[in-house]
Amino acid sequence: EAGVAQSPRYKIIEKRQSVAFWCNPISGHATLYWYQQILGQGPKLLIQFQNNGVVDDSQLPKDRFSAERLKGVDSTLKIQPAKLEDSAVYLCASSLAVKLGSQQETQYFGPGTRLLVL
């Protein structure tokens, strides 16, 4: 079974530029997550999709970050304009998550996109 795919793996941009990340979840997984992992910290949830609907975006800086999952499969996360403090690894995860408390609750992570904002 293929895992969660992300691209690009690395990105270097200057502040105030825009950047986009792509994620392809495990086939059949209804739920998709984007996390931000700043160096020395654990991942922090930015946004969660259930199929193509947003379940939780309470920690997404909506003035500069946006995400979509139009067909309920792939997702893109965009930052516009980027700030120095956005330098981090952006992790995408997916889970089957059909029912709360079921075995499907495990989240499976992709390799991440390492962003450096200069």
Place this chain on the structure above:
Amino acid sequence: AQSVAQPEDQVNVAEGNPLTVKCTYSVSGNPYLFWYVQYPNRGLQFLLKYITGDNLVKGSYGFEAEFNKSQTSFHLKKPSALVSDSALYFCAVRDRDRGSTLGRLYFGRGTQLTVWP
């Protein structure tokens, strides 16, 4: 509020010795608890989880963790460490009583495990 504490930034152990990576949590309801491992330049890999039932959970690569409700802890253990176990370990918690919110995991800051040959 939900949170996870990993009190040790680093754990060093000799190969063949037992290892413990500590985790304590705080949730308003009953917890789901997870351990993930992260190797350099790679994403998080799932190790094990506690949902319900037996307090001792066995996971991948010989790891196990014990859920202790009274101490609100979920320490990761392995009887005999390998050099290849050297990595960054994250504990995470989700409050199972948050109704329809399926996903949000709260992660600790991570513990760097180094196993010396």
